[in-house]
Amino acid sequence: MVTFMEEHGDLNRPARDARGRIFNMKCWVKLTEILNSDESGDKKSTLKWKKVWSDYKTNTKRKAARIHRAATGTNAGPVVNAKLTNLEKRVLALMGISSWMITHRKIIRPVQTEIKREFVFTEEAPKGFLSEETPDNIDSRTDNINSRTDNLISNTENINSRTDNVNSRINNVNSRTDNLILNTENINSRTDNVNSRTDNVNSRTDNVNSRTDNIHSRTDEMRIREMELQNQRAWQRLASRALDILDRVVDKYCLS
Missing domain, CATH: 1.20.5 (Single alpha-helices involved in coiled-coils or other helix-helix interfaces)
Structure with missing residues (x-):
């Protein structure tokens, strides 16, 4: 499934136009046939395979977020020793999230040694204003950067979640449209059957009238x-x- 998505793009992303939606539908049908052809695996419908792909992306994003929070020290929960698999990294790449930034980002903290404080008189500040760089300031700035990064990842997750919801609604609309088309075809078939029966009745009536005329x-x-x-x-x-x-x-x- 991941290899197919890498070749054709994330099929759960909303298409820009009708051609894109038709292309996605055809690709999903083809992918469903490929997945169901595996005798060792389960056989599912296209909608269920879409749900499997959406759930796997969501779980991968959550795992990556937990690893990121553990790496930056912003996670108040238990220590997370999990690592992303190559397959999960490929899924993150499909979603536009860099797994390297999540797994290799480390918080920069100053070494707790004696630091010589330097006081510098700035020419721009009035009345001999003093500017100093302290470990507390560095920690504060680093925490702000980490907080902004977490907010960015959270916003990305919210956007992806909304995108998945939109895709799910689009799939529901497409499914309803397909059902409506099938119902319309059934109605037309029934109408044709009724018309055929009516023609048979009319033919029999004509035969009866012909016999009556002969009599x-x-x-x-x-x-x-x-x-x-x-x-x-x-x-x-x-x-x-x-x-x-x-x-x-x-x-x-x-x-x-």
Whole structure:
């Protein structure tokens, strides 16, 4: 993970524009695949790997701050004998914090020996003002420098913590956006399914209407056929009557 960050930069830092955010997202996906491909390690999601990286940076900064306070003598707690590992130094370098300043800074204290005090009359000071350098003054200045250094490191930690919070919020927004996109895609898929079912229902309705039209057409044909049969029967009755009349006429005139 640290090597990947050294090659691509700290991916938890906020990007300047949309291209930077897209680049960070792609790098996180690639890094997640690399980390999960290790069979001996745990498999995590991208968000969990981001949390692992953020926690490791925070713990490294806290350890470096404890070592710094112990080295400068400003730590009121127990003596700290811990040292930064090479991996932790690389992480500090990624965050822009010099590990050399933390591990090698030593407080400058005067040797407790007899010091000959020299009194110098300055020309600028009125009424023979005396200027003297004493061990107490040196200690006071050194303490002020150490205090300012601690404040600077504390401010740096606060800025990094705020940056991590901003990154976490950005990641949450991106995650919500991804979820919204997925939900939208699900809704569109469901809508397509509903439309497909509606089309099927419409097709079936058309088939039913077509069959109904065929039934009506056949019914009309049967009615017409029935009317034709009735006409034929009527003509047959008329023809039968005509034949009866002819038979009677023939019988009447022929027999007479």
